[in-house]
Amino acid sequence: MRRLLKIYLEKPELAGVVFLIVLAAIFQHQSGGVFLNSFNLQGLLGLLPEVALVAMGVTLLMICGEFDLSVGSVFALCPMVMAVMLEAGSPFILAYAAGLLVALMVGFTNGFLTVHFNIPSFITTLGMLFVARSITVVISGGFPPMLPPDVLPKWLFTAYVGPGGMFRMSFLWFVAVAVLLTVLLQRTNFGNWIRATGGFLPAAQSMGIPTKKVKIATFMICSLLAGFAGTIQVMRLGAPLPSIGEGLELQAVAAAVIGGTALTGGIGTILGGIIGAILIRVIDNGLVLSQVDANWFKLALGALTVFAVIVNSWLRAKAKAIKVETST
Amino acid sequence: MTEPIIQVRSLHKWYSGVHALKDVSLDVLPNEILGLVGDNGAGKSTLINILSGTQTRTSGEILFEGRAVDFRGPRDAMNAGIETIYQYNSMVPTMSIARNMFIGREPVKYGLFGFGMLDTKRMADESVKAIADVDLHLRSPDALVGELSGGQRQGVAIARAMHFKSKVMILDEPTNHLAVKETEKVLGFVKSLNDLSITGIFISHNIHHVFECCDRIVAMARGEIVLDRRVEDTNMDEVMDVL
Numbered sequence: 001m002r003r004l005l006k007i008y009l010e011k012p013e014l015a016g017v018v019f020l021i022v023l024a025a026i027f028q029h030q031s032g033g034v035f036l037n038s039f040n041l042q043g044l045l046g047l048l049p050e051v052a053l054v055a056m057g058v059t060l061l062m063i064c065g066e067f068d069l070s071v072g073s074v075f076a077l078c079p080m081v082m083a084v085m086l087e088a089g090s091p092f093i094l095a096y097a098a099g100l101l102v103a104l105m106v107g108f109t110n111g112f113l114t115v116h117f118n119i120p121s122f123i124t125t126l127g128m129l130f131v132a133r134s135i136t137v138v139i140s141g142g143f144p145p146m147l148p149p150d151v152l153p154k155w156l157f158t159a160y161v162g163p164g165g166m167f168r169m170s171f172l173w174f175v176a177v178a179v180l181l182t183v184l185l186q187r188t189n190f191g192n193w194i195r196a197t198g199g200f201l202p203a204a205q206s207m208g209i210p211t212k213k214v215k216i217a218t219f220m221i222c223s224l225l226a227g228f229a230g231t232i233q234v235m236r237l238g239a240p241l242p243s244i245g246e247g248l249e250l251q252a253v254a255a256a257v258i259g260g261t262a263l264t265g266g267i268g269t270i271l272g273g274i275i276g277a278i279l280i281r282v283i284d285n286g287l288v289l290s291q292v293d294a295n296w297f298k299l300a301l302g303a304l305t306v307f308a309v310i311v312n313s314w315l316r317a318k319a320k321a322i323k324v325e326t327s328t
Numbered sequence: 329m330t331e332p333i334i335q336v337r338s339l340h341k342w343y344s345g346v347h348a349l350k351d352v353s354l355d356v357l358p359n360e361i362l363g364l365v366g367d368n369g370a371g372k373s374t375l376i377n378i379l380s381g382t383q384t385r386t387s388g389e390i391l392f393e394g395r396a397v398d399f400r401g402p403r404d405a406m407n408a409g410i411e412t413i414y415q416y417n418s419m420v421p422t423m424s425i426a427r428n429m430f431i432g433r434e435p436v437k438y439g440l441f442g443f444g445m446l447d448t449k450r451m452a453d454e455s456v457k458a459i460a461d462v463d464l465h466l467r468s469p470d471a472l473v474g475e476l477s478g479g480q481r482q483g484v485a486i487a488r489a490m491h492f493k494s495k496v497m498i499l500d501e502p503t504n505h506l507a508v509k510e511t512e513k514v515l516g517f518v519k520s521l522n523d524l525s526i527t528g529i530f531i532s533h534n535i536h537h538v539f540e541c542c543d544r545i546v547a548m549a550r551g552e553i554v555l556d557r558r559v560e561d562t563n564m565d566e567v568m569d570v571l
Contacts, residue, residue, distance in 0.1 A: 010472075183445075189434035190443050192423075196431050199420035206382065206418045207432040208403030266422035320475060 009319035012260025013272035015311040027286030049174035052277035055255035057225035059273030064218040065198030065265030066121040071226035073132035075245030078103040078227025079234035087145040103227025111219030199266025258308040333358040339388030350551040361528040363542030371551040380412035381405035409495035421474030429455040458491040479510030
């Protein structure tokens with residue numbers, strides 16, 4: 001029994017799950033039953049993948065012991081590259097590949113600069129936040145490019161599918177990526193290296209793990225996911241605005257942290273990041289439905305982030321205190 | 329006369345203007361436990377870092393089992409059979425014992441280009457066995473290393489080295505920051521290396537510990553070897569004098 005309790009207390013995403021259930025119950029009550037009806041859930045699930053994809057990448061990177069503040073800018077840059085190429089008449093597949101390639105290059109640059117000059121990723125990616133945003137605005141020429149009609153494969157990314165059109169295609173992409181990343185982190189040797197690199201760098205190095213390459217690869221995964229999420233939003237809206245994704249980097253960090261990811265690295269799960277992202281969407285949506293002034297959103301998010309970290313560290317201490325070991 | 333397992337010939341190491349190793353030559357015999365002592369900055373860490381592949385030499389030669397070797401990273405040394413256990417131990421506290429046992433050497437299923445799915449069952453089974461082999465009793469291979477005591481962690485590190493059939497085990501100040509009882513346990517591990525036909529290089533600045541568990545003492549000062557004796561041919565005062 002105690003052992004079971006300990007296992008659950010040690011799950012970093014536990015606090016997030018509890019918050020989620022409590023908040024859903026409150027909003028369901030406050031909104032007079034609207035919150036959990038199928039129309040509202042459809043709306044919630046339709047927007048979720050965009051935040052959640054970014055949050056998952058940031059979570060993975062934070063577990064690796066690094067940080068990415070540039071995801072919001074990449075979220076705008078990647079679809080902008082795609083849109084500019086589409087406007088110039090290039091086929092979708094080429095434009096799309098170019099956009100994702102740019103995202104990968106940004107991730108590589110972030111990782112390379114961080115690792116080889118040994119500077120905090122907080123700084124490198126803060127710089128990249130401005131650089132990537134600036135490039136986005138410059139290549140857009142100040143006006144969002146006009147996308148030729150019917151060029152975007154909406155059926156593949158944003159069309160409604162499933163019973164009663166419950167999900168968008170983007171939700172299926174999100175589930176697929178979530179499963180893939182979870183398997184990568186928990187079940188592959190590369191995932192073990194990511195966790196070791198973030199958990200205790202000197203140990204990972206002394207065991208011969210190529211920590212620099214691991215970090216650069218993780219930066220690239222994080223950036224790629226941010227760019228991918230950006231293209232989904234642009235396809236949903238139908239127009240690439242150079243300002244999309246502003247502030248998203250901090251929401252993604254908040255999601256990761258609410259989901260139990262430690263800023264110090266080594267601790268966290270992909271599921272935790274997803275739960276954090278769901279919570280952010282739920283608060284945003286629930287406040288509106290409860291007819292609360294929407295400007296309270298940031299206050300709620302901020303308070304939840306701090307509260308979640310306090311609860312998480314308390315739970316971790318509790319779990320550690322439960323001794324079930326028969327030591328020598 | 330048995331052939332030395334490690335032969336170091338005229339090893340020099342320069343760091344940005346500092347001559348850290350000055351013409352060091354040393355033979356380590358198979359199955360002996362060599363105690364390496366010296367003050368901070370004497371060059372003992374540099375020497376073992378070169379042997380474990382984390383630093384490269386400026387000049388000189390290293391022979392392992394009679395063949396010249398050139399370690400480019402810790403992995404090369406480990407593959408050759410030299411495993412190092414560091415002072416601040418080579419374990420990740422936020423990971424389980426089973427995962428720590430196999431960091432960087434995970435058994436994989438369905439592997440491609442060196443990446444693959446972890447064989448978690450094998451990792452769990454083999455770590456249970458490896459830990460039992462060093463006479464350490466831990467509840468579960470899934471327990472986090474962060475919850476183990478310092479001595480237990482060193483025990484797991486030693487179990488890991490044995491599991492991977494290391495021929496030479498370098499222990500870099502393994503008894504630092506340990507309680508008395510834990511220290512006894514670690515010294516016990518070191519003494520047991522003999523029975524397992526493993527060569528040990530034990531680094532410490534606690535001369536008592538070295539005399540307790542080593543067959544031979546090598547003392548370093550200012551980048552040179554200043555004393556090299558069998559334990560029975562020397563005493564603590566003599567070692568203290570040269571340091």
